[in-house]
Amino acid sequence: MSPIRARLVPAAVLGLTTVLGLTACSTGQSSGTADSQAAPVTGKVSLTYLQKQGDQEYFVGEAAGARAKAAELGIDLKVVNLGSDANKTVSEVQSAIAQKSNGLIVVVPDPAVGPQVVQTARDAKVALLTSDDQICTTGPAPASCGKSDLVPRIGFSGEQMGGEVGKRAAEEFKKAGWNPVDTRIISAWKQDVTVCGDRVKAARAAFDSAVSGVQTVDVATDNTPTGAQDKVAATVTANPGVKHWVVWGCNDENVQGAVTALENGGVSPDDIDGVGLGAYLACKDWKSGKPSGMKAALFINGKDVGALAVQTMYDRLKNGKDFPAEAFAPTKMVDAATWQAAGVGCS
Numbered sequence: 001m002s003p004i005r006a007r008l009v010p011a012a013v014l015g016l017t018t019v020l021g022l023t024a025c026s027t028g029q030s031s032g033t034a035d036s037q038a039a040p041v042t043g044k045v046s047l048t049y050l051q052k053q054g055d056q057e058y059f060v061g062e063a064a065g066a067r068a069k070a071a072e073l074g075i076d077l078k079v080v081n082l083g084s085d086a087n088k089t090v091s092e093v094q095s096a097i098a099q100k101s102n103g104l105i106v107v108v109p110d111p112a113v114g115p116q117v118v119q120t121a122r123d124a125k126v127a128l129l130t131s132d133d134q135i136c137t138t139g140p141a142p143a144s145c146g147k148s149d150l151v152p153r154i155g156f157s158g159e160q161m162g163g164e165v166g167k168r169a170a171e172e173f174k175k176a177g178w179n180p181v182d183t184r185i186i187s188a189w190k191q192d193v194t195v196c197g198d199r200v201k202a203a204r205a206a207f208d209s210a211v212s213g214v215q216t217v218d219v220a221t222d223n224t225p226t227g228a229q230d231k232v233a234a235t236v237t238a239n240p241g242v243k244h245w246v247v248w249g250c251n252d253e254n255v256q257g258a259v260t261a262l263e264n265g266g267v268s269p270d271d272i273d274g275v276g277l278g279a280y281l282a283c284k285d286w287k288s289g290k291p292s293g294m295k296a297a298l299f300i301n302g303k304d305v306g307a308l309a310v311q312t313m314y315d316r317l318k319n320g321k322d323f324p325a326e327a328f329a330p331t332k333m334v335d336a337a338t339w340q341a342a343g344v345g346c347s
Contacts, residue, residue: 038126038127039125046101047101048096050082050104052133054079055081062305062306063306065306066309067079068307088109093121104126106129108130111135129153134195152325154329155195158198161298161300165298167206173207176273179244182242182244183214186219186235187218188258190220195250200218203275204216228254230261245293247275252276255297259272270291279342287346299331300329
């Protein structure tokens, strides 16, 4: 997942719509920046869903949700795994257009390809929608992009997600009775991904509203478990006097990697307050029945996002309904005692 937005709307979203049997939150603003010339489709709709890291469990679920909704609506859907190859993004967009896709839903490996993807779709008069991560029509960095130049996006609210993570981390900190002086927060994320920055900033704000005096160590990662594990291992070595660790990050991968590094470094699970974001890796720790530093995780269901993205594109192409600037699927905090009842898939 993750398992992935230059600027997210505040928690007080302006509109609510019920779609796909789930509650999706919208900014209430429409955006036609990327598809203003896309023509309505009178026959069968053909879509291509291009995903980064398509073998990651979150994105596997997202693809499954997209396929299920496409089957329900009679849509011809092709799902493409882009891996982490930004160049493949552009070539696959061109291929999808050549194959007469009416609409493209994209999760980019790198937001820097955004302007080229947008221009390619515009030139072909094909509707473009992003899921999970934002891209900008005018530049490589969504964080520096004007609001009107962001491509419409389906996903989750980074501010809301991060806030829930920080709140739960503070609750676990208080429950453990730790001293802020000998505790550190590890905040791990890929620092050029805007949505990740939104999440960790919101986590810190929520934590600080409940707990004061805990220093944060920002760790730049590649958003993978091994990448986070390597970077956090060095952080542990550089902080020998720390007894307790609070851990959060952009996704489950960062938190699991960090927790693994801490435990491998001799830190007891009882001294780790890890709160994941996704739950698709956290649940594996809980499923094992062994003590874990992963105390909780925010469950984000990729199936909901994939289904909502396909429904949103269908509504645009068949019914002429404007894309929302952003639309959000729901989330739920889970832990070792509640993840199964919440429906977290844990293969």
